[in-house]
Amino acid sequence: MLNISSNKIKESIPFSGSKSLVMTLPLKENQRRLRVLTAIVLSAFIILFVPWTQNVRSKGYVTALRPDQRPQTVHSVLAGRIEAWYVAEGDFVAKGDTILRISEVKDEYFDSLLLPRTQMQVDAKALSAKSYAEKVGALQAQIDALRRNNVLRLQQAENKLRMAELKVESDSIELVQAKVNFDIGKYQLERSEKLYEEGLRSLTDLESRRLKFQEVNAKLISSENKLLSSKNELITARIDLDAIDNDFKDKLAKAESDMYTAMSSQFDAEASTTKLENQYSNYQSRVGYRHILAPQNGYIAKAVQVGIGETIKEGDEIVNIVPADAELAVEMFVQPVDLPLMKVGNKVRFIFDGWPAIVFSGWPQISNGTFGGVVVAIDQFAGANNQYRILVVEDPEEEPWPEQLRMGSGADGIAILNDVPVWYEIWRQLNGFPADYYTQEQKDQAASKK
Template identity: 50%
Template sequence: MLNISDNSVNTEVAFNGFNAFHKTALSPANRMFTRWLLAVAALFFIFMFLPWTQNIQSKGKVTTLQPGQRPQTIQSTIAGRIERWYVREGELVKKGDTIVNLSEIKAEYFDPDLVQRTNRQVAAKEGAIASYSQKVQALNEQIKAMRSELEFKQQQLANKIRQSEFKLASAEADYQQAIVQDSIASQQYNRAKSLFESGINSRTKMEDKQAKLQETSAKLISAQNKVQEARQELEIARLDLNTVRLSYNQKIAKAESDKFSTLSAQFDAEGSVNKLRIQASNYEQRSQFYYIVAPQDCYITKAIKPGIGETVKEGEGIVTIMPADYELAVELYVKPMDLPLVNLGQEVRFIFDGWPAFIFSGWPGQSFGTYSGEVVAIDNMISANGEYRVLVSPHEHAEKPWPQALRVGSGAQGIALLNDVSLWYEIWRQLNGFPPDYYGEDTTPEEVKEKGNFEFKAPAKSIK
């Protein structure tokens, strides 16, 4: 009855006629459970060999592709007081539209005619520069006249020197003649005296010769005095020439000194004019900052200083805006271990907050509600949260465009797709904490097998 013998009696006995056999027979449910258990085990075994797409998941937020398209704060260029608002929060304004009007709060800018008065100061300084220019021109003419006069004086004195030289030469000639005549008169007197003493000539002739000698001696002295006088006149003429040169050189030097002083004053005035012009330009430019205008087409999001009469400091935020035209992007943060797996142009799938989605991260083809993007920028420096920032823009050839109602700041979850591996391998990798497979393009299957599937690569799987 235990059915343990090779000689079975099951074929000889009619079990249907005995109630005991019905009560001890196995239940059909047990056999069904065994069959289901075997089927589930077979399915699980088959399921473990299904393909699984490795991926990197990261949370981020929606931002803009260009920095100038992101939300920004408009600061006040000058310190002032709010007088009037021309917009309201949420309003669309065009580039150049006035947002708010400020009034001056600094005492040095209270004068309403400050620009005009500064311009008049500039005009006055320019007149002074013109006067200095005229004075410099007059001094140049004066210097030119003095040099011409000096040249004339030098020629005049040079002529006088030549006249003195001629006079000296004539006096010296007369002096030489007087010397000769005196010598002749002396000889004649000596002969007449000798003849008188010999009794040949009379006393009268001797006295005549004596008188002649005295006359020639007087002429000799007179000629000598004239030579000395001519020499003194020549020296005086030469001294006059040197004196004239020194005098006119001194006058010319003084005039040039006055000229350079005038030029210095002119340059100083020109510097003052330039400074006043800069001030006038600054005042005029400052007056334009009383009206804060929109830098681009944008929406007014929030007024930071809403009250009329409130004062703002230089560089203090006064209103925040959101540009009207922008290109959306997603800002993700990946761990340093996953950074080598991310490349420029790599496809990333997104789930946006507020949009329903049905996700199988390992089977992206079976997912619903995801949006496609591609990596356009990767930071080279780690962020403050210890991860690297990755910027992803909409995919150019995506079948499904990003939602039109998507706004900057919305949450997003990104899934970067990598290799296709078996499910059992992915479970084993996750349990051991290994990174995803990262093969190089030139890595052969033999090398992958030898390295135990841990040689890193940067694949970018595209999902259709």
């Protein structure tokens, strides 16, 4: 009040009965409320500077770290009919245990003596190939003998040709000698006839000279015949020499042709033997595929094919097996905007389905019921859902994961990132900014360089 008037309203009007005025008067209770409000405001302001752990949350599920330890489906290698089951769903099977037995449905495999008869075919073809190989060896020996015989026959023919040449030369000399004797005999006969006419020689000497002349003439004719015969023998020797070479070539060509034919038959028999051996091996392996065996230690999860007498095709699914001993991991997915924040070795907290937990995402130290993990692998490409897959295994420095945890269980992952003030995190969320891409240590190093 300004206290302009001397009349005091306070003294003329009882204020004790005015409730609205009483409510404006300071009381001890109102002072207490003010203190509480002030404390709350101060506490909220202080909380703004409390460290807050940034994180990336993502859904995932439990799987196995190694591909060979993940649930798998056993397929049938061949078409057949189910004859007997040896396991039930939920049973434990060791590697190599028989799961079921199937029989053949193709008529070419119905023969109960298929393997022995195929082996007989293999043996027969092998003996055939061996026979052809021996024939090739015999023909090769025959060819070698022909070559050696041809060399000897050529030498013999060449010697015979040389002998014929020498005989022709000898007969030619003998013919020349016979001609000389003929000329001399003719001259002597003419002299004898002249002397006989002059009466100086007797008729007996003349006739004797005539006889000698006839002998010389006969010898000349004989020498000419002998020379012609020698020439014929020379021609025959030359023909024989050429004939030997031609005959050798014919025999050699025939022998080589027979040898190559035998070699072709041998190779064909060997190829047929190899094919039959391959077929026998396939039959032998096919017999083993009639029993479906467990590929590893595990539990029968689900029988895809059921009943007795049901027909299955090649590659059909038969049964699902969950490996018994598997190193568990969590397969979680992150958005592309969060991928640069994820690195191999980053810490992750998990909330597994079925295990209650109290979670303070910004203060993982005071969370309860969560389990630790470490990132071991990050995909290099986005999947069909446009997210990147990350594999996380158990953190050896944290509490071990529950023994009752099974593959396929859900997991809520919280990837731990940097520590920032609460006010910064609120500001980042309001502006839609991503979490920090660098650690505080990296920021300090960058600042020091500047």
